[in-house]
Amino acid sequence: MLTTELSNTARPQIILENIFDATTAEAALVKKGVAYINQIASSSCFKDAIFVKRFTETGGKTNQDIWDTLVSRPYAVNVKIYTGTWIANHFYHTIGKTDASEKSATIKVNRQFVRTAYDFGNNLMHEVFGHIAGFRHDRIKATSVPYQLNDIYADCALKLGIPLPSR
Numbered sequence: 001m002l003t004t005e006l007s008n009t010a011r012p013q014i015i016l017e018n019i020f021d022a023t024t025a026e027a028a029l030v031k032k033g034v035a036y037i038n039q040i041a042s043s044s045c046f047k048d049a050i051f052v053k054r055f056t057e058t059g060g061k062t063n064q065d066i067w068d069t070l071v072s073r074p075y076a077v078n079v080k081i082y083t084g085t086w087i088a089n090h091f092y093h094t095i096g097k098t099d100a101s102e103k104s105a106t107i108k109v110n111r112q113f114v115r116t117a118y119d120f121g122n123n124l125m126h127e128v129f130g131h132i133a134g135f136r137h138d139r140i141k142a143t144s145v146p147y148q149l150n151d152i153y154a155d156c157a158l159k160l161g162i163p164l165p166s167r
């Protein structure tokens with residue numbers, strides 16, 4: 001009984017372990033972005049979306065399987081901020097690279113794209129609950145788990161009153 005109750009109330013969660021090479025201001029944005037993700041991921045808006053959306057590139061996983069993957073463990077991560085090359089900033093628009101080989105995954109984020117907690121949170125949502133959780137995007141992309149997580153983040157942030165960045 002208890003096990004059932006726990007699994008029904010489990011919510012996806014990111015645990016931020018270390019922040020490397022960030023300025024004080026960047027570190028504050030990173031922490032706030034992670035708080036946004038955990039707020040969104042614990043909402044019924046998020047859970048409903050995971051069960052309602054049609055995902056591609058899931059490797060055969062059903063919506064239930066995707067949910068089970070997201071709540072299977074807390075996702076512990078380190079965040080490393082780096083300065084992208086001119087080419088990365090202006091041509092490839094590289095936002096983040098993920099090194100999942102370590103025990104706690106290290107998400108490398110180009111500081112060019114860490115200007116607001118909201119945007120950082122959206123990026124980390126894609127990298128962690130998308131790629132670290134084992135989902136990819138191949139040909140279809142927009143309907144993949146990582147990219148739809150970005151849409152879900154934006155939809156749920158709006159519903160939860162998380163402030164959009166001013167541009």
Ligand SMILES: [Zn+2]
Pocket residue numbers: 126130131137146
């Ligand atoms: Zn991606």
